[in-house]
Amino acid sequence: MNLVVLMRMVPDVVEELEIAPDGKSLDQEALRLIVSESDDHALEEALLLKERYGGRVTVVAPEAPEVADVLYTAAAKGADRVIQLRGVEPGLGVAAMAEACAAALSAIPDLLPADLVLTGAQSIEDLDGLVAPLVAHRLGWPYLGVVTAVSEVSNGTATVIKEFQAGYRGEFQVSLPAVLGVQAAEKPPRYVPVAKVRAAMKATRIEEFEAPQPVPEPLQDVTIVALAKPEATGRAEMLEGSVEEVAGKLCELLAERGLL
Secondary structure, X not given: OEEEEEOOEEEOOOOOOOEOOOOOOEOHHHOOEEEXXXXXXXXXXXXXXXXXXXXXXXXXXXXXXXXXXXXXXXXXXXXXXXXXXXXXXXXXXXXXXXXXXXXXXXXXXXXXOXXXXXXXXXXXXXXXXXXXXXXXHHHOOOEEEEEEEEEEEEOOEEEEEEEOHHHOEEEEEEEOOEEEEEOOOOOOOOOOOHHHHHHHHHHOOOEEEEOOOOOOOOOOOOOXXXXXXXXXXXXXXXXXXXXXXXXXXXXXXXXXXXXO
8 A cells, every 4th residue: 555644743732822023923933843643643544554454654744843853753653755845834824735735745756646645634723624625625536534443445445434423433435545634543653762763863864845836825715813812811719718618608709790
């Protein structure tokens, strides 16, 4: 099987986010970026398919700080080819990111045809999960999202498990080639020791490919007017005393507000 995995770097929301001087975007220099969690699961699912059916796994990631470490880690886990996509501007919109990735997949030598393109079902910057279906639309391939397993691949089709609300799961057959938005792999993403990553850094060459220019911004129906941090209101009132005293004060407050 020829498997391609798209991986993206996203802001680490554990860190404090800073607004850029333009007031309309995040300060890219202050951001700490990490690999999108669902993209890491997409890589794991691709590696499991490789182990089951053979073939090769290629990882493509847009240029970003620390992305080289992610690509070397992917190689240490078992990826056969790692590619950094250059020329993709930081903070690019979801639709433009999908357009850039899809155009690059079609242009990178010896990458397509592929059986499956796997990427995360959603990310911190793409909660609607639009990157995978937009890539599929650009390639003209079928798409299936919120995938939790690829149970079988045979005769030009893949049997895919899709998750629904309330814990329900559905089994679908999709014709290959196809794009899958992976919610979670069949197993947790594998851990690789630092020594193995360092060995991969010595043995692996990260290919660099320029994104087709210019990258358009399709479907740009929303304009960001301004960003602002949440205001600290200081309206919290701490109730102190014994359990009975706190309960009494709470009842008084609720009664004052007409809630009792």
